[in-house]
Amino acid sequence: MQGEDKKYEILRILKEKYPEYISGEELSKCFKISRTAVWKHVKSLKAEGYIMEASSKIGYRLASDSCIFSGYEIASNLGTEKIGNKVLYFDSLDSTNNYAKKIALEGAEEGLTIVAGSQSEGRGRLGRKWDSPSGGGIYLSIILRPPLPPEGVQSITLAAAVAVARAIEGITGIKPGIKWPNDVLLDGRKVCGILTEMNSEMERVNFIVLGIGINYNRQQHEFLGELAGKATSLSAYAGERDMELKESGRLNMLRAVLQELDKVYSKVTNNRIGEILDEWKEYSVTLGKEVRIISGATEYTAVAEDITYDGKLIVRCSDGNIRLIQSGEISIRGAWGYT
Known part of the structure; x- marks a missing residue:
């Protein structure tokens, strides 16, 4: 030993x-x-x-209150099959996704999880910055090597949103919603973002880095500028409603996220994606709503009707035409400044 x-x-x-x-x-x-x-x-x-x-x-x-945020505490007795069996913890990184991509290229094993106490260059979808102060959130990236073609990767993104929603509901008792494709919301305000980055060839995925950022312990007044009214944290949301979290602590939340991710990833890799999509729809705050779609220089409104097996959003335009949305940004009527 x-x-x-x-x-x-x-x-x-x-x-x-x-x-x-x-x-x-x-x-x-x-x-x-x-x-x-x-x-x-x-x-x-x-x-x-x-x-x-x-x-x-x-x-x-x-001591009874001796519980810290560390690789050992995160991985100890986690009970997962693949995800989180090995955890590397850093007090600070520029980006957990950057570090994960680096070691994935060097051959790091599937399921290896990178966690940081803070990030200096955290980022979300569409190149946006993800504010990552020390102690304020949960910042992690997981290396995955799924037996999927590149076009199947969107299913992992949807599955990750389901896993985070499950974990939040299970630990706090607060039921979140999911905005297509993978933003996790509390009453229309973003509490979690997910960034999936892929290294692939024509017909196969070499690896995926799944990045997750959860606002956990931040006050509402800390969300400034364009984030004001658009973002929240679990603790701020609970405090506004005089609620007490069932179990406090970022550690418990992070462990729950890894456990739920392990479950949904198993379903994705065992051709049980339909089960994930059904659960995604239960959490969805997008389907059935009028949405504004921004994709590049194109902007239009439509009604979100469904999602496809590979995660595309099915929308019906005002002229009756059906479109499949693969990527881009959507706003939901009544939320995020779209009224």
């Missing part, structure tokens, strides 16, 4: 024994290392942010 493994095994035992103390001698015998080595591992855990209570007479104990 390597040093890092021993350190986290010590952490695991301290968690299992809580609220009891465990002596350095007992840990020493358990791992066949010196008490000095035990002390060094405990010191390293404290440096990561864990709160330890120590007594020369009775040993070590992990």
Whole structure:
């Protein structure tokens, strides 16, 4: 067992024994290392942010509120098949998607998840900036290598929106909506954005980087300029309604997102996309609404009627013609400044 493994095994035992103390001698015998080595591992855990209570007479104990945002805590006992089995955590990155693409090109395994405490160059769809302050949100990217042709990738984007919506509803009790293709909203305000970037050849996908940003712990007044009235966070939304989150903490939310992503990704790769689309429709705030569609220099209004198996939006124009929308930006009547 390597040093890092021993350190986290010590952490695991301290968690299992809580609220009891465990002596350095007992840990020493358990791992066949010196008490000095035990002390060094405990010191390293404290440096990561864990709160330890120590007594020369009775040993070590992990404090009850010692829960930190780290790769170990995110991945520990996650119970997923592929996604999140390995997590790399950074206090700060320019962009989790940039880092994920770099290591994907170097051969990183499927399901590897990159998480950052903050991003200096976070971005969303259509080249927009994604504001990513430290402690204010959940910023992650996942490397996927699906057995899909490039035209099938949109199904993963839709599935990711379903996974985030499930996680938010399961953890907070708040039911969000999904705006086509993958914005997750709370009463018309954006709480989560998803960016899918693909490396492919003519007929096969080499890898996908699935980036997700969730506004978690930000005050409403922090959303300035064009974001005012268009964005919110889970904590701000709950506070406006005098609601208490069922389980607080970005860690629980992030773990739930990874668990739900693992479930929907399994469905996508096992030809069960129809189940994902049915659930997407249940969360949809787009279907049945009049929408304004902006695609390049083209802008027009239509009614959103359905989505295709591969995720295109089916709209009926005012002249009765049906169009399939593959990409672009839509606004829903009554929301996002479109009235």
